[in-house]
Amino acid sequence: MATVIDGKVVAQTIRSEIADEVRLLSQKYGKVPGLAVVIVGNRKDSQSYVGMKRKACAELGIKSFDVDLPEQISQAELIKQVHELNANTDVHGILVQLPLPKHINEEKVLSEISLEKDVDGFHPLNIGKLAMKGRDPLLLTLVSKLCDPHYTKPACLELLQRSGVTIKGKKAVVVGRSNIVGLPASLLLLKADATVTIVHSHTSQPENIIREADIVIAAAGQPKMIKGSWIKPGAAVIDVGTNAVDDPTRKSGYRLVGDVDFEEASKTAGWITPVPGGVGPMTVTMLLKNTLEGAKRYIEQNN
Numbered sequence: 001m002a003t004v005i006d007g008k009v010v011a012q013t014i015r016s017e018i019a020d021e022v023r024l025l026s027q028k029y030g031k032v033p034g035l036a037v038v039i040v041g042n043r044k045d046s047q048s049y050v051g052m053k054r055k056a057c058a059e060l061g062i063k064s065f066d067v068d069l070p071e072q073i074s075q076a077e078l079i080k081q082v083h084e085l086n087a088n089t090d091v092h093g094i095l096v097q098l099p100l101p102k103h104i105n106e107e108k109v110l111s112e113i114s115l116e117k118d119v120d121g122f123h124p125l126n127i128g129k130l131a132m133k134g135r136d137p138l139l140l141t142l143v144s145k146l147c148d149p150h151y152t153k154p155a156c157l158e159l160l161q162r163s164g165v166t167i168k169g170k171k172a173v174v175v176g177r178s179n180i181v182g183l184p185a186s187l188l189l190l191k192a193d194a195t196v197t198i199v200h201s202h203t204s205q206p207e208n209i210i211r212e213a214d215i216v217i218a219a220a221g222q223p224k225m226i227k228g229s230w231i232k233p234g235a236a237v238i239d240v241g242t243n244a245v246d247d248p249t250r251k252s253g254y255r256l257v258g259d260v261d262f263e264e265a266s267k268t269a270g271w272i273t274p275v276p277g278g279v280g281p282m283t284v285t286m287l288l289k290n291t292l293e294g295a296k297r298y299i300e301q302n303n
């Protein structure tokens with residue numbers, strides 16, 4: 001039976017470290033970190049994620065700047081709002097909740113966020129730096145937030161390392177190649193000296209590749225797509241999938257399932273993250289950690 005990696009516990013440990021540092025910063029400089037959370041429109045899932053982020057800020061003493069914009073806002077107007085946040089010296093991190101409405105070019109908007117305030121690590125230049133040896137992006141929450149701001153310890157990676165799993169020299173397979181998870185996760189693993197293979201929707205027989213993996217990062221967005229029989233005995237399995245499936249027995253009408261068949265895979269894997277309660281809570285935590293790092297850099301430079 002696999003060791004189940006409890007993302008909530010790891011996240012809580014890191015959150016209390018962040019709260020301590022926020023207190024110190026405030027005592028020393030009379031300033032607190034600020035995170036702007038921008039949401040466009042009223043998608044229910046986005047509102048729920050954004051609500052979690054704002055609540056977590058409040059708990060840790062981070063000031064949240066809430067920017068709620070209408071669905072019909074023009075791209076130019078949204079960019080103007082981003083520029084204002086770039087110029088606001090009380091804001092150390094800016095998050096524009098994705099996805100944006102169809103009429104807005106996400107890439108264009110993300111590339112307007114100042115590099116120092118890019119707490120998601122979604123700015124194209126930061127992604128570019130991630131791809132290059134020896135050049136680290138300023139902040140990287142990724143995978144969201146698989147990553148710790150020292151970049152040597154990506155948060156999946158943080159989750160793996162805190163569980164005693166080494167990455168160097170291991171065979172890692174990333175399932176999915178999205179801009180926000182699969183691709184950056186692959187680059188992070190490569191930086192951590194894994195041998196990395198990416199499988200995606202055009203890969204034939206992905207199961208044969210996944211079976212060789214010491215580390216599996218599941219980020220395909222397909223509920224329970226990865227079967228227990230695809231997992232090499234003893235492998236570490238990090239499930240980044242958060243798929244809502246209908247569940248009439250729940251009050252909400254749905255429940256979250258990962259990309260991995262947890263029941264089956266946990267019989268074979270060495271380590272596995274559950275959904276919910278695995279990578280999700282770390283995502284929010286690393287975002288807050290990056291906001292703290294951004295604030296420290298800014299406040300210390302300007303005092």
Ligand SMILES: Nc1nc(=O)c2c([nH]1)NC[C@@H]1CN(c3ccc(C(=O)N[C@@H](CCC(=O)O)C(=O)O)cc3)C=[N+]21
Pocket residue numbers: 048049052095096097098099120144242256275276277278279280281282283284
């Ligand atoms: N600019 C931007 N940055 C993001 O980081 C970003 C985004 N846009 N758009 C959407 C995705 C999704 N995402 C999640 C955050 C927390 C949980 C999370 O905490 N999940 C809980 C469950 C929460 C629940 O029960 O609904 C868990 O897995 O235990 C999941 C997913 C961040 N994203």
